[in-house]
Amino acid sequence: MRLFATETSPYARKVRIVLLEKNIPCEVEWVNLRTQDHAALAHNPLGKIPVLLRNDGSAVYDSAVIVQYLEVLRPDPAIIPKDPEARIEALRVEALASGIMDTTIAWVLEQRHAADCQDLNMLQRARGKVTTALAMLQEETMAWKDVGSAPVLNLSQIATVAAVGYVDLRAPDFLVQFPDLLAWMHSMRLRPSVSATLPQ
Ligand SMILES: N[C@@H](CCC(=O)N[C@@H](CS)C(=O)NCC(=O)O)C(=O)O
Incomplete structure (x- = not known):
């Protein structure tokens, strides 16, 4: 899996912390949002990061959806209460x-x-x-x-x-x-x- 992110994006940081807390390996590709054709655009037409590119080539966004996806992918340890x-x-x-x-x-x-x-x-x-x-x-x-x-x-x-x-x-x-x-x-x-x- 690959995460498109910037070092200062708080949305991307939320996802990066979830990945670390759950110990899920994931490459991070830093994106320059100031360029017209940055890499995340190919996966999210809105051009926003974070975008998570799954191993089958499909993309997940935005950050709240990525968090839900990661919780399903690796339920243990849980970060979202079940109650x-x-x-x-x-x-x-x-x-x-x-x-x-x-x-x-x-x-x-x-x-x-x-x-x-x-x-x-x-x-x-x-x-x-x-x-x-x-x-x-x-x-x-x-x-x-x-x-x-x-x-x-x-x-x-x-x-x-x-x-x-x-x-x-x-x-x-x-x-x-x-x-x-x-x-x-x-x-x-x-x-x-x-x-x-x-x-x-
Ligand atoms: N609701 C989105 C917001 C993402 C967002 O706005 N990301 C900013 C970076 S912090 C971005 O990609 N801005 C570039 C743009 O809007 O073109 C999420 O939670 O992922």
Whole structure:
């Protein structure tokens, strides 16, 4: 199997952590999204990464679908709870984390416009949404104090690491008001799947 990814994509990082936690061998091909004809385009017409190319040549995307595929491919160790209520809860946290990624990326792209062309309302709304969602993730992490040394991480924790790691990379100011979340992230760096996928 081959994963098309970039080193900074939080969606790809979520998948890379799942692969490491489940010990699934997979080649990673780094893609340059700035080029018109990057390799992932041949497998996803939307040109988005991550894309997982299976050994039979078929492609799986987006990141949430890849995670579900990997859980079916290698059910043990499980990262998604089997209990229906716990499962929905894990998928909700994954969706919250994905929303943080989407909104932070939109904020970053808007910030790249010349100062007099930026949509200040949009920037303010995006910042408000991300910080409210980060406050919710900080609450979640209160119950995850010792997961750094757990046998396996679960999807909620993996998605949280990927989302907060991206905010820390691109908009570290947003995190200043969440010292407990930052401390939790720091403690997670001891975990090999987390340290091996730190965005560069
Ligand atoms: N919902 C998708 C989002 C993937 C996504 O937006 N990836 C970004 C990189 S972080 C991308 O490929 N952007 C290039 C583009 O949109 O053309 C997922 O979860 O995989």
